[in-house]
Structures are given as structure tokens and as C-alpha cells.
Amino acid sequence: MSSAAQVAVRSAEIARILGTESDLKLFQQHLEDVLRGEAFRGSHRSGQFLRYVVEQSINGHCDELKERLIGIELFGRAPSYDTGEDAIVRVTASDVRRRLLQHYGTYGTDSEFRIRLPLGSYIPEIVRDVPVKMETAEEKEVESPLEASADLSVSSSVVEPEESAPAAQEDVKSPERAQGFWTRRKILLCCVAIAVSSIFAMWLVTRAGRIRKESLWGELFGFQWSTKLITSDPNIVEIQTLTGQTVTLSDYANQRYVPDPSKVTPELMKFSTEILRGDKAAAIDTGVAVNVAEWMDQANAGRLTIQSARNLRFADLLKDGNFILLGSPRSNPWALFYNDHLDFRFVFDQNSGQEIVENLHPHRGESAKYIPTAKGFATGQSFAVASYLRNPDHQGHVLLIAGADAEGTEAVDDLMTDSTALSAAMSQCGLPHKAPIPNFQLLLRLSTMAGSPEHSEVIACHILS
Known part of the structure; x- marks a missing residue:
């Protein structure tokens, strides 16, 4: 059974x-x-x-x-x-x-x-x-x-x-x-x-074998599982910036958005509460969701649902299925759930007051840290990471789309929803285009001009164990 x-x-x-x-x-x-x-x-x-x-x-x-x-x-x-x-x-x-x-x-x-x-x-x-x-x-x-x-x-x-x-x-x-x-x-x-759903799922799997997959999405995620896209939480970034406190995954899951209220003035605590009213998503997430929906539709890759990070719970992730998480850990703490499986990880650098990318296992010619020079609508360079994983302990896959800033997240989305560009990047890394595709990460460097991405390129690729 x-x-x-x-x-x-x-x-x-x-x-x-x-x-x-x-x-x-x-x-x-x-x-x-x-x-x-x-x-x-x-x-x-x-x-x-x-x-x-x-x-x-x-x-x-x-x-x-x-x-x-x-x-x-x-x-x-x-x-x-x-x-x-x-x-x-x-x-x-x-x-x-x-x-x-x-x-x-x-x-x-x-x-x-x-x-x-x-x-x-x-x-x-x-x-x-x-x-x-x-x-x-x-x-x-x-x-x-x-x-x-x-x-x-x-x-x-x-x-x-x-x-x-x-x-x-x-x-x-x-x-x-x-x-x-x-x-x-x-x-x-x-x-x-549930019985009807099971029969339909079996029919869908059979049907999948007869459909010609038009993009890599079908190979990456397949037809067997529904996909849940989880938008980021820009308000939690504001809270961390205002209070100077880091919200861990445990804090976020238990709705402790100000981990230590005793270190915050009553006025700031009240202001933080006001900021958290409602449930917003980053502006860039809307465009990403539309692109992903179109991509899935072209590949006949099953059903897509969208959920905000603040409404998610641990039990939602501990299930069979595909998940797409938008945003770095500072804007979407649920990304930390998969951190132990990654080589390229976002961490908040207190000295520069921004997120940087740490490289746990540098290959030849790679750096141990990648620090953006473009801060908040500035001109310079920034970094972003696409992470593709098997769903730990469950069926399905996980895709993390994250940048050190909104422009980086947009750059990853542009790459992942462009079959030609993604195919070229995967070939460059020696990745197969047919399932099973191993876990991998792509590190992108992008140039920004007054906050707008001018150019992006894949500068490193890691196949993960």
C-alpha cells in the first residue's frame, strides 16, 4: 500500500x-x-x-x-x-x-x-x-x-x-x-x-512517455510530480536590517521574526510589527513565476502552485514533489533547509553589510568567496547561483533561484528559462541533458548598470555528490 x-x-x-x-x-x-x-x-x-x-x-x-x-x-x-x-x-x-x-x-x-x-x-x-x-x-x-x-x-x-x-x-x-x-x-x-488522484497520476506518468519534451524542464523535473514555487519575503529582509538580528530557519518557521525582542526598542518593535502586516512577495518574483509557468506549459511538465515563504511550514517541504525556491536565505530562510547539500552558499557578511557567496570546495582557478561590488541599484558586479537537487529523502527535485540582489535572481531566472542558454551551460559543465541529471550548481557573475543587469555569464559549475 x-x-x-x-x-x-x-x-x-x-x-x-x-x-x-x-x-x-x-x-x-x-x-x-x-x-x-x-x-x-x-x-x-x-x-x-x-x-x-x-x-x-x-x-x-x-x-x-x-x-x-x-x-x-x-x-x-x-x-x-x-x-x-x-x-x-x-x-x-x-x-x-x-x-x-x-x-x-x-x-x-x-x-x-x-x-x-x-x-x-x-x-x-x-x-x-x-x-x-x-x-x-x-x-x-x-x-x-x-x-x-x-x-x-x-x-x-x-x-x-x-x-x-x-x-x-x-x-x-x-x-x-x-x-x-x-x-x-x-x-x-x-x-x-485520493484514489482518483492516484489513478490520474498513473495516467499522467503513462502519458508523459508519449509527449515530446520541448525544453530541458521536462528532463529536470519530469511529469510525475506537481511543482510548488515559493516566493521570497522582502519584509523579513527589512526586519533584519532594522534590528541588526539574523533570522534563522528555526526562527522563521516558528514565526519569531525578531529573535530577541529584548534588544529592540518598543518603537522599533511596533514598527517591525507594522512592516510584517500582510504577506508580500518581491517584485521580481512575479516575473519569475510567469516565466516558470510558461516554461512548464511548453514542456507539459505538470501542475504549478505558488505559495509565499511566510505561509510555508516544515511539513510542506517534507513531501514528494518538485519545489522552486526564489531568493537567497536572507529573503527566503527556507533556502537554508537545503544548505548542507550545497557548495556555493549565500552568507551575510557583517563587515560589508551584504550577502556574499562562499565556495566550500573551490576548484582550480576559483575563489573561496565572491563579494559583489554593486550595492543597491549601483554599478558594478554581482553574483547569483542556480542550485538543482534531488528532493532529500523524497521523490522529486528542488531548484533554488537566488542572487545577492534582485538583479541576480532575475539573471538566474533568465538562464533557467532559456533552453538554449541552459543547454549550453550544462554542456560546458559536462552535465547530461537526459534524466537522471545529477545535482549541480551554476555560479553566475553579472554586470549591473545603475541597478539593471547588463550582462551575465556562468563562471563556475559544480556537480554535487
Whole structure:
């Protein structure tokens, strides 16, 4: 079963078992009993883990129960931490499975609910054993099939449509049952939608093999995955400039746009709050989005959605799919999520008060740093970087389009959306034009005249491991 199907089925089963407010309260009390029990009393970390995955599941967030996201949100790991080297999530999950077996081995006969954590998954299963009562013939005539079920287990199949009809007839007598019915119905419809989407995706993959790709976009991103373009956040640049504080990825993800308010005057804090009203994108991003949309359309490269950086969350990136991030880390901190995979990185230089490009692994003839001489609509030279990566730990690819200034971002966009120029640059670097294309970065140098890019050229290319 695919991960999407597993999430849909598990969500439907949990909603069926905890369909009413009274059911949910009973289960929450059961969870507290488990966590206070002898099996979990000796491990605060395992208790935290069990509470986290269960609460995420009953709140409808099964799709976010993935190793990296749990490591980030529950254990405070860095977004780019190596799950191969740091096995805290897997180790804790294994310990939770052992403690659950210990708990139910002692108290299982008295438990109405059971919680399981299947091997290879972080989505819990919830099982409920409901006592069966003796019924009269008259009771059977009006009874819902849901009431007649003795074991509402998550290991059973998705709710069949015919089960819903009797429940719907009882909504006048029981508001809680009506609410549970509509919750189950909505989730069932979601499951159907996911199934339809899966069939369409399979058709799209088949269709892709028959379409003649007119640009390199089809080879870079393919047809299998949708693409999300994430615009930059010019307001966060203003905040960092005004306060003199650097907003890290963790700060930005947790909406701490002024990391240390104690070092900022009340007047400046109020002004910063005013700046952050609304959700703006850089002016250059609009043109880039239009170019990318046209490029994708020419290559029949799937669906494009656009989202602003400030509305993004970690869970949005920890999924299969293609992502295009606009702007350097100072204007789009989400770019830092991929920093560990890059040779050319943007860093803010306190001495010059601007972003520069650091080269972690200089090749022959290359510099360790590239420092722009054109600041803010000035004349001189600047630098920009195009970074193409496989989506870490997921299917799809990532494209980072970034410049030390808006002109640099525009220059990268011009290169990446010009098939002839991009093909020449990739040939110069020894990169194949057919998938699979390895991870790579292109460093551009551009000359600006009063803030307008006059000329740009690729001066370095790195194939990344």
C-alpha cells in the first residue's frame, strides 16, 4: 500500500472509532492511563513520542508523521539533520513498541482500547473492543450496523457506504452520532478523492512517455510530480536590517521574526510589527513565476502552485514533489533547509553589510568567496547561483533561484528559462541533458548598470555528490 493510501485508510479508521466527543474523551483518558502506567513511567522521551504521534493522528495529521519531521518538531533536531547518522526517532519508536507490549501484557484484559505502533510506520493504530449486549428483535430492527459491531478495529477495511445510511437516520435522536457520521463521510470522500488522484497520476506518468519534451524542464523535473514555487519575503529582509538580528530557519518557521525582542526598542518593535502586516512577495518574483509557468506549459511538465515563504511550514517541504525556491536565505530562510547539500552558499557578511557567496570546495582557478561590488541599484558586479537537487529523502527535485540582489535572481531566472542558454551551460559543465541529471550548481557573475543587469555569464559549475 502506498504511503498516501495508508494515511487515508488509517485516518478513516481512527475517525470511525473516535467519531463522537464521548468516544474521544474515553480514548484520551485511556492514553493518560497508558502514559501514567508502569511501562512508560520510566521513560519521559518514549511517553512524549507516544503522546505526539497519537495526538497528531486523532487531529488528522497522519501525513506529517515522518521520521525527519518528528525529529525536527519533537526532538528539536536541525532541519537538515542526517537521519542515517541520528536514529533517535527509530530508536524511540522501537522502545515505544516494546513498552506498549509490556503495558497491554499486564492490563490488556481490562482495556477497552489498544494502541499499536506497526513496524515501519509512525502512524499508530487504535483498536476498540465494545462489549456486545443481548438484543431483542425490536432493537435489531432500528439498530445501526455500527452499534452491532463488536470490534471496531483499525486493522479492518474502510467504512463501507451502506453502513452510513442507518447512522444518518439517527442524527435527530443523537447529535453526537450525526457528527460522527458526517466526519466519517467526509473522510470517506477524501479517500475516494485520493484514489482518483492516484489513478490520474498513473495516467499522467503513462502519458508523459508519449509527449515530446520541448525544453530541458521536462528532463529536470519530469511529469510525475506537481511543482510548488515559493516566493521570497522582502519584509523579513527589512526586519533584519532594522534590528541588526539574523533570522534563522528555526526562527522563521516558528514565526519569531525578531529573535530577541529584548534588544529592540518598543518603537522599533511596533514598527517591525507594522512592516510584517500582510504577506508580500518581491517584485521580481512575479516575473519569475510567469516565466516558470510558461516554461512548464511548453514542456507539459505538470501542475504549478505558488505559495509565499511566510505561509510555508516544515511539513510542506517534507513531501514528494518538485519545489522552486526564489531568493537567497536572507529573503527566503527556507533556502537554508537545503544548505548542507550545497557548495556555493549565500552568507551575510557583517563587515560589508551584504550577502556574499562562499565556495566550500573551490576548484582550480576559483575563489573561496565572491563579494559583489554593486550595492543597491549601483554599478558594478554581482553574483547569483542556480542550485538543482534531488528532493532529500523524497521523490522529486528542488531548484533554488537566488542572487545577492534582485538583479541576480532575475539573471538566474533568465538562464533557467532559456533552453538554449541552459543547454549550453550544462554542456560546458559536462552535465547530461537526459534524466537522471545529477545535482549541480551554476555560479553566475553579472554586470549591473545603475541597478539593471547588463550582462551575465556562468563562471563556475559544480556537480554535487
